[in-house]
Amino acid sequence: MKKIVISLGGSILVPSLESNNISKYVDVLKELSKKYQIFVVIGGGGEARRYINVARSLCIDEATSDELGIMVTRINASLLAWALGNYAHPCIPENYTQALSYAESGKIVIMGGVTPGQTTDAVSAVLAERTKADLLINATSVDGIYSADPKKKPDAEKFDKMTPDDLIEIVSGGRMNAGSNNVIDLVAAKVTQRSGIPMVVLQGTDIDNLKNALISGEFTGTTVSYSKEKPLPL
Template sequence: MQRVVIKLSGSIFKQPFDLNYIKVLCESFVSLLNEGIQPIIVSGGGEVARNYINALRAFGVDETTLDEIGISVSRLNAKIIIGALGASAYPLVPSSMDELSLALNLGKIVVLGGLYPGHSTNATAALVAEKSRAVLFVNATDVDGVYTADPKIDKNARKYDQIDTKTLFNLVTSSPIIAGSYDLFDPLAIKIIERSNIRTKIVLCTPQNILNAIKGSKVGTEIVIK
């Protein structure tokens, strides 16, 4: 059975939850499983994680602890996806690579959040893709690909259909990396997909975009290893 890793933007866990959207999203994951493709889902922390992190940072809490808070919230978000998937999902949230490996052997959809402080859920998803020998890593985020600048701020930003890892690295290192700030991709995730030559696409987080990316349609931005 082929495996694909799907990193879900934390934006889909904005409260109150859009339960219908989550239901449709999970139905698309089940359809993949029924076609012989095992999805591995990594949930982001989203706004709730950022709210906790920002509040605790204001009280002077260290960045490692803030990372741990983000991990905890991402694992709660993973439980939402597991609940929506029902019997198609492995019922627990793996908290280590060893637990992930055991879960994958059961042939169900596996859902996890963050694993290690200092690692964004993007980097976690890249590690999971490497460990599971996934044929594709889809980063489903809140924008429809990689742009020359933040399209929410710069109206002149241009979208890349393809971007090489060197150019992407330069883009993402132009901002400081702190807990709660990993929106699109981060340097560690880039290095992981480079070293294992992992096919990667960045798409807007919709069920159809994710399915299109997995089935080979032109959507979002494809990352070219360089």
């Protein structure tokens, strides 16, 4: 069975207290789990950043602030796991070894952050490497990778395909403090470079786009790969 790691932004899963996309992801993940071994890594989103900002206002150091953010990622992971019921492993892994162990159940494995200073994008990339995944999907707040932040620069160029080397050039200026919020962080890009595992970056709020990517290979987003072949469908 093919293995897929999905990096899912916390702000995609739970945009606000008034709305969430949990039920939509539950439906899609249940369907996909019949064909693939699924791993999902959930970010902390805006809620984690709010807690981290409070911690900073109290002069709490960055490493400890990161620990606070990791707690929020695990709350988000628990929400999704509980909503999936028997389709997901009931425990949230706190490290990669546990994730590999839980995968032996054949159920969807969902986790959050692992280590201070490491974003959930990086966790996803390392998890993909550890599990020898066939594909890494980054479901984020933008519809692909751009030459600059499209929210700040409307004329930024969007890339349909690039190599991991190209990606590193784009993200190398990203900041790495607690709660950083770049499309992909540098650590994740470098792990993707060394593993050679294809990565797809797409907008996580478009659930049908994610589903179509895995079923038909037709999607809107950016493919990061050394191969000239299309990574999807698997």
